[in-house]
Amino acid sequence: MLDHELINRTLSTAMSTGGEFAEVFVEDKRSSSAVFDDGRVEELTSGRDRGAGIRVVVGDTTGFAHTADLTEAGLRSAAEAAAAAARGGGGGAKTVAVSKSDVARGEPARIPPEDVAKATKVGLLTLANEAARSEGAAISQVSARYGDSRRRIIVANSDGLLAEDDQVRTLFSVSCVAAGDTGLQTGRESTGRTVGFELFDETDVEDMGRRAAQRAITKLAARPAPSGAIPVVVGPGGGGVLFHEACGHGLEADLIAKGASVFANRIGEEVASPLVTLIDDGTMAGEWGHFAIDDEGRPASHNVLIQDGVLTDYMWDHLRSRKEGRPSSGNGRRQSYQHLPMVRMTNTYITAGQDDPAEIIAGTDNGVYVAQLGGGQVNTATGDFVFGMTEAYLIENGEITEPIREGNLIGNGPEVLTRIDMLGDDFTMGSPGMCGKDGQGVPVGDGTPTLRVTSLTVGGTAA
Amino acid sequence: MPELLDIATRVAGWANDGEHVEAYVVHERETEARAYEGKVEAFTSAESQGIGVRVVVDGKQGYAYAGTLDVDALHETLGEARDNATFAEPDEFNGVAEPDGVEVAELELYAAGIDTFSTDEKVELAIELERATLAADPRISGIESAEYIDSVYESAVATSTGIAMSERETGCYMSAYALAEANGETQTGFGFSIGRDPRELDPAVAANDAAERATRLLGASKPSSERLTVVLDPWVTAQLLGIVGHTLTGEAVVKGRSMFAERLGDSVAHPSFTLVDDPTNSHAFTATAIDGEGLAARRTPLIDNGVLTGFLHNSYSGRRVSAASTGSAVRSGFKSAPGVGAQALALVPGDRSQAELIADIDNGFLVQGVAGLHSGVNPVSGDFSTGAEGLRIRNGALAEPIREVTIASTVQRLLHDIIAIGDDLEWLPMSAAGVSLVVGDVTMSGA
Numbered sequence: 001m002l003d004h005e006l007i008n009r010t011l012s013t014a015m016s017t018g019g020e021f022a023e024v025f026v027e028d029k030r031s032s033s034a035v036f037d038d039g040r041v042e043e044l045t046s047g048r049d050r051g052a053g054i055r056v057v058v059g060d061t062t063g064f065a066h067t068a069d070l071t072e073a074g075l076r077s078a079a080e081a082a083a084a085a086a087r088g089g090g091g092g093a094k095t096v097a098v099s100k101s102d103v104a105r106g107e108p109a110r111i112p113p114e115d116v117a118k119a120t121k122v123g124l125l126t127l128a129n130e131a132a133r134s135e136g137a138a139i140s141q142v143s144a145r146y147g148d149s150r151r152r153i154i155v156a157n158s159d160g161l162l163a164e165d166d167q168v169r170t171l172f173s174v175s176c177v178a179a180g181d182t183g184l185q186t187g188r189e190s191t192g193r194t195v196g197f198e199l200f201d202e203t204d205v206e207d208m209g210r211r212a213a214q215r216a217i218t219k220l221a222a223r224p225a226p227s228g229a230i231p232v233v234v235g236p237g238g239g240g241v242l243f244h245e246a247c248g249h250g251l252e253a254d255l256i257a258k259g260a261s262v263f264a265n266r267i268g269e270e271v272a273s274p275l276v277t278l279i280d281d282g283t284m285a286g287e288w289g290h291f292a293i294d295d296e297g298r299p300a301s302h303n304v305l306i307q308d309g310v311l312t313d314y315m316w317d318h319l320r321s322r323k324e325g326r327p328s329s330g331n332g333r334r335q336s337y338q339h340l341p342m343v344r345m346t347n348t349y350i351t352a353g354q355d356d357p358a359e360i361i362a363g364t365d366n367g368v369y370v371a372q373l374g375g376g377q378v379n380t381a382t383g384d385f386v387f388g389m390t391e392a393y394l395i396e397n398g399e400i401t402e403p404i405r406e407g408n409l410i411g412n413g414p415e416v417l418t419r420i421d422m423l424g425d426d427f428t429m430g431s432p433g434m435c436g437k438d439g440q441g442v443p444v445g446d447g448t449p450t451l452r453v454t455s456l457t458v459g460g461t462a463a
Numbered sequence: 464m465p466e467l468l469d470i471a472t473r474v475a476g477w478a479n480d481g482e483h484v485e486a487y488v489v490h491e492r493e494t495e496a497r498a499y500e501g502k503v504e505a506f507t508s509a510e511s512q513g514i515g516v517r518v519v520v521d522g523k524q525g526y527a528y529a530g531t532l533d534v535d536a537l538h539e540t541l542g543e544a545r546d547n548a549t550f551a552e553p554d555e556f557n558g559v560a561e562p563d564g565v566e567v568a569e570l571e572l573y574a575a576g577i578d579t580f581s582t583d584e585k586v587e588l589a590i591e592l593e594r595a596t597l598a599a600d601p602r603i604s605g606i607e608s609a610e611y612i613d614s615v616y617e618s619a620v621a622t623s624t625g626i627a628m629s630e631r632e633t634g635c636y637m638s639a640y641a642l643a644e645a646n647g648e649t650q651t652g653f654g655f656s657i658g659r660d661p662r663e664l665d666p667a668v669a670a671n672d673a674a675e676r677a678t679r680l681l682g683a684s685k686p687s688s689e690r691l692t693v694v695l696d697p698w699v700t701a702q703l704l705g706i707v708g709h710t711l712t713g714e715a716v717v718k719g720r721s722m723f724a725e726r727l728g729d730s731v732a733h734p735s736f737t738l739v740d741d742p743t744n745s746h747a748f749t750a751t752a753i754d755g756e757g758l759a760a761r762r763t764p765l766i767d768n769g770v771l772t773g774f775l776h777n778s779y780s781g782r783r784v785s786a787a788s789t790g791s792a793v794r795s796g797f798k799s800a801p802g803v804g805a806q807a808l809a810l811v812p813g814d815r816s817q818a819e820l821i822a823d824i825d826n827g828f829l830v831q832g833v834a835g836l837h838s839g840v841n842p843v844s845g846d847f848s849t850g851a852e853g854l855r856i857r858n859g860a861l862a863e864p865i866r867e868v869t870i871a872s873t874v875q876r877l878l879h880d881i882i883a884i885g886d887d888l889e890w891l892p893m894s895a896a897g898v899s900l901v902v903g904d905v906t907m908s909g910a
Contacts, residue, residue, distance in 0.1 A: 038717075038718050040551075040553075041552040042524070042552075043524045044526070044551055045514075045525075045526040045527065045531075046526075046547060047543075048528075049530035050531075051511075059502070061503045064505060064507050064509075065508045065509070066509050067512075068511065068531045081508045082508075085508055085582075119548045141720060177720055177843060183845065184720070184843050184845075185844050186841070218660060225848070225871075227869075227871065227906050228688040228909070229910050255607075258499075258606075259642060260605075260607040262649070295734075328567030338509060340505060374837075375837055376835060380650045381642055382649060382650060384834070384850070384866060384867050385834075385850075386594065386834050386839065386849070386850035387835070388838030388839045388848075405846050406839065406841050407869070408849060408850055408869050408870050410908075411871075413866070413869055438608075454600065457867065457908050458908065459848040459849070459868075459869025460848065460871055461848075461871045461872060461906040
């Protein structure tokens, strides 16, 4: 996308006012999507965004500017703006020479989205719709969405780093509405992977349509969810959202440094049940939160955050790790070239335990079984977090019985982690998520086996 | 910078016979200063632009965008939108907006003063905000963020049906997230100040709100579950109104995703509840004279003394129900076609202050903040469950802080269970105004 000499000159300009560190992040992203709704293929959208973000660090101050103009003049003016924003002391000029890092690029998409005819993409939507509607007359509305993106990035910095990546992601989702005597209910299924159109070799969109429809129909018979603290069993895959909120965000080094996390100063301490080993791993090929390099040019890595209940490390980006004199953990990410990178999760998961999932349910007298979770939110400073249940059932006398209506569950991260008393042997990755932090969204994956929390507050309305 | 309206008009003029073309062109300048420990943590200076093109031909719609306004990109984007349209299925109601003769309001959304506010002054405001927040109370132990943001946003929309409109606006905003600490426990609070001109911002207001919200939660505990009366702080009410507004959009109504679809003329809320969407109210920070399709924005009554009187429409949903657009086409940037949405919702306020409303409540909960509205509220079914924190109300007065609870009901019931509306209407940095709202019979789930 840009030649190395131009990158060198841009970095030199960025460093010309006394910067200690400068970085050029170049992005060229093409996206396309197709939406089926209300009985027809409603719209196709496609677009392209490209540009460069330049940051300059002086002391504790970061200056940042971005431009969609990738000519020499455009880059120079962004570099000057970033340098001025960082307000260096005006030290001597520094020449920068980058060299290609030996980080292996990711496995290329087998079927790049641009090689697939639009009619083929659209055909999937129609299949999903027909399958969903065939589940019964109660299905009153179906929408399906196909999306793909190809994001090529170059990262170069004044330490001489030069790295590139080519990230292809493909996403498919189906949402249904069922109508009945009790009103309207919804059901959703989604899948997304860091792969090309080969996603559909392993994904049956008709099956997704049927499952989304069944979920909506099942919920028509749902009774109000319980209100209060009770045992909660979370099905395989879904619990990732719980950990993402309960402790994932709280282990991000930028929040730790500001004292805005309940997990600050707790390395080496037992913070969770000994059953819990929590890993953040950007190297998991094909997973939704996967990449070869992060948005600061560092290779993705496998980071153990909690080992057998003991807190072993936080997640790091360039700025925080530089301050601490340690390597970045490959967690520096950004939504686009228009954003500054910060510490973000990738694929976050709990390793499998040894319990039989059926026994976890059978061993729970009364509680709630959450089969599918929605999103969540956490206040990392207090540890209080919520997450939504979009498919859930009562557990009565050790058996899953009636469906319950949607709602949030609320807990406190450090407390909930110690209350995990059973962990299944059925590890699964969950649905693709978009994690929001400071207004930036990035794709993240998560996974868990079936697990039980001895007590969690379910936010329903039933006494 | 080239004139946005010229670009939009030019692209719309490239429409073939029998083809509808709409071009939406934006340009934005933004600066952001973040302070930390008395210094600038980050200063961002950004300029971005882009175009989104919608093509409708034979009832089939395609959309394409580009994050640049280069001439080549304009042609490519139109070509791509055309190609996309060929793969969609026809809908007789598709099309761009047609001029409807409604007069465009004259609003002052652009404050020229933003151009004479220097980088140094912006940085000073952010640093002053941090300083004031830390100084507001001895229990404030730090800040998670203190920042100043401003933007100059210009947009133009033109269609092959003869619409050619443009608008520009400024916005300035500062916010602080404070950390309060006592006895080894930490709580957080948020405060902000907003205006069209940076000189309207008051760091003291943002700092004191953040500090007060954080410190008053210190010592909070988790109560046991019960049903009680809640008082929603204006900030929380505005978020609830946003959800209600979503259920009243033509998009949700015509596609069978609104619980209120068949309820026009019915009583859907307490008689004290009168809800209006009026983007031409210049007090709203989301005020606009034109909607996302280039029609005049206008006042739309939605619920009148509890009775459902109207829905919000863009040109598509309006045509679907043989009604006119209400000028409610909304856009989330240039990367997608316009949808339908509320732009500046407000309740007609009552005549009593929040303190007076609280004085009437024996056992209640003043909800200061909510979490997880996106995960625990389903705008289709109406299921409503959200994380909450705030202060207990006992015998007409504010009492101990509580946290880690949820409040739950359904959207339908919440509207009927309203007891009173406060007099404290306040425009917030979102597309709804806040006001204190008292709601009875809400389930609070805790220990």
